[in-house]
Structures are given as structure tokens and as C-alpha cells.
Amino acid sequence: MALEHADVLRAAHLARLGLSDEDAAHYLDDLGRILEMVDQLQALDTEGVAPLAHPLDATQRLRADEVTETDQRDRFQRCAPAVEQGLYLVPRVVE
Amino acid sequence: MHDKTLSELAAALTAGEFTSRELTEHQLARIARLDGEINSFITVTPEQALTAADAADAARAKGQAGPLTGLPLAIKDLFCTQGVLTTAGSKMLGNFVSPYDASVVEKLKAAGMVSLGKTNMDEFAMGSSNENSAFGPVKNPWEAGAVPGGSSGGSAAAVAAGLAPAALGTDTGGSIRQPAAFCGITGLKPTYGRVSRYGIIAYASSLDQAGPMARTAKDCALLLNAIAGPDPRDSTCVARGVPDYTEELDAPLSGLKIGLPREYFGDGLDPDVEAAVREAVKVYESLGATVREVSLPHTHYAIPAYYVIAPAEASSNLSRYDGVRFGHRCQAPGDLIDLYKRSRAEGFGAEVQRRILIGTHTLSEGFFDAYYTKAQQVRRLIRQDFLDAFEEVDVLMGPASPTPAFDLGANNDPVSMYLQDIYTIAVNLAGIPGISVPAGFVGKRPVGLQILGTHFAETRLLNVAHQFQQATDWHLRRPALAEETT
Numbered sequence: 001m002a003l004e005h006a007d008v009l010r011a012a013h014l015a016r017l018g019l020s021d022e023d024a025a026h027y028l029d030d031l032g033r034i035l036e037m038v039d040q041l042q043a044l045d046t047e048g049v050a051p052l053a054h055p056l057d058a059t060q061r062l063r064a065d066e067v068t069e070t071d072q073r074d075r076f077q078r079c080a081p082a083v084e085q086g087l088y089l090v091p092r093v094v095e
Numbered sequence: 096m097h098d099k100t101l102s103e104l105a106a107a108l109t110a111g112e113f114t115s116r117e118l119t120e121h122q123l124a125r126i127a128r129l130d131g132e133i134n135s136f137i138t139v140t141p142e143q144a145l146t147a148a149d150a151a152d153a154a155r156a157k158g159q160a161g162p163l164t165g166l167p168l169a170i171k172d173l174f175c176t177q178g179v180l181t182t183a184g185s186k187m188l189g190n191f192v193s194p195y196d197a198s199v200v201e202k203l204k205a206a207g208m209v210s211l212g213k214t215n216m217d218e219f220a221m222g223s224s225n226e227n228s229a230f231g232p233v234k235n236p237w238e239a240g241a242v243p244g245g246s247s248g249g250s251a252a253a254v255a256a257g258l259a260p261a262a263l264g265t266d267t268g269g270s271i272r273q274p275a276a277f278c279g280i281t282g283l284k285p286t287y288g289r290v291s292r293y294g295i296i297a298y299a300s301s302l303d304q305a306g307p308m309a310r311t312a313k314d315c316a317l318l319l320n321a322i323a324g325p326d327p328r329d330s331t332c333v334a335r336g337v338p339d340y341t342e343e344l345d346a347p348l349s350g351l352k353i354g355l356p357r358e359y360f361g362d363g364l365d366p367d368v369e370a371a372v373r374e375a376v377k378v379y380e381s382l383g384a385t386v387r388e389v390s391l392p393h394t395h396y397a398i399p400a401y402y403v404i405a406p407a408e409a410s411s412n413l414s415r416y417d418g419v420r421f422g423h424r425c426q427a428p429g430d431l432i433d434l435y436k437r438s439r440a441e442g443f444g445a446e447v448q449r450r451i452l453i454g455t456h457t458l459s460e461g462f463f464d465a466y467y468t469k470a471q472q473v474r475r476l477i478r479q480d481f482l483d484a485f486e487e488v489d490v491l492m493g494p495a496s497p498t499p500a501f502d503l504g505a506n507n508d509p510v511s512m513y514l515q516d517i518y519t520i521a522v523n524l525a526g527i528p529g530i531s532v533p534a535g536f537v538g539k540r541p542v543g544l545q546i547l548g549t550h551f552a553e554t555r556l557l558n559v560a561h562q563f564q565q566a567t568d569w570h571l572r573r574p575a576l577a578e579e580t581t
Contacts (some may be wrong), residue, residue: 003456011455015410016417017448018436027452033510034453040399041469044476051471052478054301054331055287055526056550061330075194081424088419091430 003032096121097257097577101166101314104260108155108165115155115165119148119209122167126211126258129576132239135252137172137230138180139212147209154207163321164207169259171250172213173220174200174305175294183296184216184228184246187416187423187442197294198329199263199305199322206321211259215249218444219413220267220298222246223515224506225274227446232503235277236574238539241500244274250308251278257577261309261318265295267302268401269495269519272531275308276495276543279533281560281570282308283315286550287526288333290319291326299408300331302401302523311570312532312560316340319553335551343554344561349383351559354488358394359518365498371535371542372494378566379492379559389487391480396473397521398513403457403470404524409447410454416442449509478525485549490559494518495531495543518545528553532560533569541569 005021008028012019019027073086082089096118099107108115123141130136144167151165175181175193177200182188196204204210217227225233225248233248235241236256243252247264251274254262264271266284275282283306290305297303307318319340326332353376360369376386418424418438425441428434443451457466484491497517506512522529527550534544544563548556564570 007456008452011452011459014459015414015451015455016432016435016439017443017451018433018440019448023440027449030449030509031452031456033508034402034449034513035456037510037513038399038402038457038466038470041396041403041473042465044393044396044473046469046472046476049472049475051468052475053471055478055524056333058288058331058333061334063327072194076420079191079194079421081418081421090419091428091434093431 003028003035097125097260098573099260100310101260101317102311104166105162109160115148115151115209116145118165119144119167119211122211122259129256130258133234133236133252133256134231135215135233135249135256135258136169136212137182137184137215137249140179140210143179144209144211151207151209161206162317163203165209167209167211167259168203169211169214169250169253169262170200171216171247171262171264173216173265173296174263175296176200176210176213179213181213181296182230183220184218184230185442185444185447186229189229189423191421195294198291198326200294202322214253214262217246217248218447219296219409220246220265220270221409221446221450223269223273223512225249226503227444229444235500236576237279237500237541240502241540242277242503244277244500246270247308248274251275251280251282254278254280254308254310255574255577257573261307261314263305264308265303265305266523267298267405268523269516271306271308272495272519272529272543272545273516275531277500277541279541279569279572280308280310281312281315281530281532282306283319283530283553283556284522284528285319285323285553286528288331289528289551289553290322291329291332293326293328297412299405300412301408302405311564312530312557313341313344315530316344316557338554340554340557343558346558347383348379348559348562351379351384351490352488353379353384353386354389354484354491355386356391356394356484356491356493357388358391359493363497363517364494365537367537368494368498368542371537372492372544375534375544375563376492378563382562382566387488389484389491391484391521393473393476393480394521397477397524398517400470400473400477400524401520402453402513403466404474406450406454407458407467408454410451410458413447413451446509474524477521481525481527481549489555491547493545495545499537499540499542522547526550528556530556530560532563533572535569
């Protein structure tokens, strides 16, 4: 499955990675070769094999529905780039 | 002091030969003197270290010392450490001071260990040479022109150079075992879920696992005792009791059944590495083990499957770096999308961007089944190969890496770098434990013997590794700069 320039730009947009046309061109060759290596998988017959998501086939554990966390907003916001009155600041979203 | 193993240091502290403060000051002085050249630490924390050392000495004076009290340690910069810069080797987290400790860090602090600082690594643990760090490459203490391996390259180099007696690493596709092999130390990747991942900056959540890196298998056992076990804050951490991993170290190996996977001795394996590994296997035969060839028929598909699964998980995990809540934010964003896009393009290095792009592409509409579902099916076949092999033998042995440490700058092409991990990567897909132990040299560069066991066979692996270290002295060899007396 050959990769094209537009595929790189599409993936970059979906991943919110700001790539210029030149950046995308630069990655195209590397990504193409990585996918070519990955395409070896297609040679293997996996008909009827169940996908393995977790090496121990574990399922999500449940716990009692109890409050275990306390409010630590101030502490956690200390590492934020911009906050005001407990809110994260971003450029205006709604005009 | 830096020529001693962790267990020897523990005995010396108990005997009162020196204090934890004296030991910590000695290690900090070595870091200050030698690490400018090696670059194994991103952050050194002398004040916190000395405070912790004094607390350890005080605890000892009150008769409250445990087996690890007062022993220094270096921590890979992927583990969150409260109040200390935690970068993951990335410009994205170049300003991130963690508000909390990883579970493993919390446990080691509670055990009285003294953190010397945070070690260099490939950015977000993506790499096999430590050349992908935003904080510069690490030099291999055995030969400055060689890489230390990756991604836990700083941890391996720090231990090899005698800057720290032990270190924490993480291993997603070989990131403990390969740098341990390249730097001539011992490194254990436990079974997936044996050690909590809480507070370890995530790369690929179904593959990541933390483990000890030290000079000996015995030291790794001591550390695993302290870090293994269930954690309510990591739902993938297995609810299973922790044995004393030192208990079986001295068990004899007569009757041990060793399998040599024929796929691990094929094309691409350096003949000198192969010779060292086969020599090591002979040592085991002399200890009463029997050896047979086995097959892991899907080995060839492990790297392709990994480079679908790991980037897919990484693209999801790394979506949290948005320039809003923590980490790097671009200057003067025009709108929210611009803020996301520029913050991420500026904060992530090239290899991280490549893996985010691959993961996003393979998970996107129209490609998901062909890539992701297919890779997960292959993952099951790869795990089955190991389970079948462990029906016949107790452990598998082979090289940790096809070559000794390569030169800095030698693998500029991403795919050729990926292929370096041929013998380690399948282990993470299968979730089984593996350990690398020093087993010889090619020129000045160390060779690692990799030993693999079935799920939760850490006790056995540590026993098998320890017995080798009772019969050989490769693990005692030191690079010239670690043999100095101060």
C-alpha cells in the first residue's frame, strides 16, 4: 500500500502536527520504507486468528465506585503554560 | 566504593564501613567529574540525594534499615519524580516538573533508596541508540565513539561507568536489554504487568514495562523485590503476589533445559557475537544443563508487527501533549488548531513525529484492519511460538543484539535502526520476561547473552543468570574510567 504526499499531510492533520509541504516531503520517503517493511505482514495467513490486544489476555478490572482522588487542581495547574482563576487559557474559540 | 555491587554496598552500609551520605557524596563527585563527557544524566539532584542519604543514615541508626536503605540509584527520565524535572528526553517536556511520583519511584523512596538524578534516553523511549534525545547523545563508557544503546542508554552508561550502582529503565521493544548488552551490565525486563506503569510516561501501553539495570543478577533481584507487585492505580498491573526473587538464586542448574531458537542464530548475526553466545551456552552445559535447538517460526514478523502496534499506541498516548495543560507551548498561537499543531511540531523530534504519523495513518479509516488488526493477529502467533517452545524447554538463550554497540551516527536510516531490535522485540509482543547478562567482548565492546522465560518466570531467569555470574567474570569487567579509584 504505497504512501502518497497527501496521506502524510492527512495523517499530520489528524495528529495535529503542523507540517509544511517540505516537512511532509521529507517524511514521505522514510514513512514509505517503514510501511514497505510492515507490509511483510500481508504475506502471512492469519485467517481465523483472534487479534491479541494484551499479552496476558487480561480484561479490565473493576473496582468499587468510591471517591479516591481529592481536588488537586492548583497543584496540577502549576505546570500549565497559561492559567487564570483555575482555568486553562487558550486562544479565543467562540467569537 | 563505586567498584562494588549493590549487594556489596548494602553489606558495607550494614557493617558501618561508610555511611549513605559518604557513598552518595562519592557518587555525586564522580558524576560531576565524569558525566560531562558521557552525558548519561539529564538532571542531577545533589540536594535531594543528600537529604535522602541523611534520612537513610538516621533510619539505620534507629535500627530501621531495610535491604535497600541508603543505596544510590539513577532513574530513567521517563519516570515521573515529584518536584524534579521529568523530560522523557524531549523538548516537549523540557520544562515539566512532575507534580507526583511514579508508583515505582514511590516504592523505592519508601525502601530508603537515594535517587542521584534522571538519566538520558531516546525521546519518549523511541530509539535504540540514545541518539534521539533532545539532550544530546550518550557516549558508551567502553568506547566513546560507540552508542550506549537505547532507549535506556543513560541508565546503562551510568551503571557501566560507575556513576550509579544501579538504575531504573523501561523496555518496550528491548530498551533495557539492548543497552545493558551494549554497556556490559545486567538488565531485566519483567513480565508485562509485573511492575506498575503508573507515572511512567507512556509510549506503547500494551508493551511498556519497567525493570532494574545493575551489575549483577543478584542486584536485579533485590530491586525487583522492591518494585514488583499489584498497584490499584494501574489496571494492567497483575494482581499476583511477589516472591522473594533472591531466594532461588543459588539453586543448582543440573537438568535445566535450554532452547536455542534457530531464528536467533541466522543471517545478520555478527560471527564474534555468535561465538561469545555459544561459549556462554557451553558454560551452562558444564553446569549440568542440556541444550537443544528450537524454532520460533514467526520471528521474522515481529519487527513489522511491532512497527504497527507500537506507533499506533504511541500516536494515541502522545495526543495528550496539546500545549494546554503542561509541556511546550508555541509562541503567539493564532487559534486553537494552530496552538496544537505548532506546539507539537516544535516539541517533538523527528523520530517521534515519524511514529506519530505512522500510527495515525495505520489507525485511520480504510487502513485499520489491514494494519492494526492484522498486526494483532500476528502478535498472537508470535506469543504462541514462545508458549510452544516453553512446553519443551525451561529457558531460551541467544544474543541480545545482532552486533556489539555500533558507532555513533552509523544507523541514520530508521528501518536499519529498527532491525537492530530483532532479538528483543518479540519478547514484548509476547509479554514474557527477559534478561541480558554480560557474556564477552568483541574488541572493547561488550556482548550480551539474552535469557528468556515464560510469563512470571523471573525467579528462574534470575537464578539462571546468577549461576552464570558465579561461573564467569564478564560482569565484573569495567571500562577504564570505572576502574579509577576515586
